[in-house]
Amino acid sequence: GAVVSQHPSWVICKSGTSVKIECRSLDFQATTMFWYRQFPKQSLMLMATSNEGSKATYEQGVEKDKFLINHASLTLSTLTVTSAHPEDSSFYICSARGTGYHEQYFGPGTRLTVT
Amino acid sequence: QKEVEQNSGPLSVPEGAIASLNCTYSDRGSQSFFWYRQYSGKSPELIMSIYSNGDKEDGRFTAQLNKASQYVSLLIRDSQPSDSATYLCAVKRNGNNRLAFGKGNQVVVIP
Numbered sequence: 001g002a003v004v005s006q007h008p009s010w011v012i013c014k015s016g017t018s019v020k021i022e023c024r025s026l027d028f029q030a031t032t033m034f035w036y037r038q039f040p041k042q043s044l045m046l047m048a049t050s051n052e053g054s055k056a057t058y059e060q061g062v063e064k065d066k067f068l069i070n071h072a073s074l075t076l077s078t079l080t081v082t083s084a085h086p087e088d089s090s091f092y093i094c095s096a097r098g099t100g101y102h103e104q105y106f107g108p109g110t111r112l113t114v115t
Numbered sequence: 116q117k118e119v120e121q122n123s124g125p126l127s128v129p130e131g132a133i134a135s136l137n138c139t140y141s142d143r144g145s146q147s148f149f150w151y152r153q154y155s156g157k158s159p160e161l162i163m164s165i166y167s168n169g170d171k172e173d174g175r176f177t178a179q180l181n182k183a184s185q186y187v188s189l190l191i192r193d194s195q196p197s198d199s200a201t202y203l204c205a206v207k208r209n210g211n212n213r214l215a216f217g218k219g220n221q222v223v224v225i226p
Contacts, residue, residue: 002161032212034212034213034214043216043218043219044159044203044216046213046214049212049213057212091158093158093159097212102146102147102164102166102207103149103161103164104149104161104205104214105161106151106158106159106160106161107158108157108158109157109158
């Protein structure tokens with residue numbers, strides 16, 4: 001149980017284009033989902049917290065107009081990186097927490113390369 | 116003071132030995148504690164959760180929590196080469212959505 005999927009697992013895009021990453025909880029309902037970014041050999045960095053049906057809460061320093069988050073259902077959240085730049089190249093990981101639970105389960109991550 | 120601190124690594128242990136990882140946290144209001152394992156290039160995987168003082172065992176893993184001293188530890192018994200990874204300590208306060216992560220401890224199990 002507690003499986004979280006992400007799609008795509010990797011993506012290469014050109015500078016200036018937008019990329020959408022999907023995060024799904026496959027076997028549980030997730031009221032809350034989280035989006036993280038991790039650069040090589042660095043710690044996880046929380047970007048934003050999304051609750052189903054409401055606006056995401058962004059961490060300080062994260063541009064909400066650049067990283068659009070939509071949590072349209074209890075099993076799906078999406079992150080859209082708009083007008084991507086090479087410095088946005090990173091490992092993006094979502095996690096989800098089941099309604100009423102404390103544990104957070106991570107998806108397998110999406111490796112984004114912007115050329 | 117950082118929310119969650121893990122002692123610096125990497126930790127090298129011979130195969131079959133016990134690996135011991137420690138983590139301290141600053142917020143006394145923290146109620147939920149987790150250990151994640153992260154292999155290089157992969158996402159974190161939840162391996163243990165603990166909520167009350169004492170020990171919790173799951174297979175070769177034992178988590179220990181001491182709220183009075185504000186530390187949580189992870190023991191890996193009979194360490195295997197497949198245990199070589201970075202172990203992340205994470206702490207959650209009740210009523211707070213987010214997890215606070217430590218920087219992680221790299222464990223290297225030497226065959």
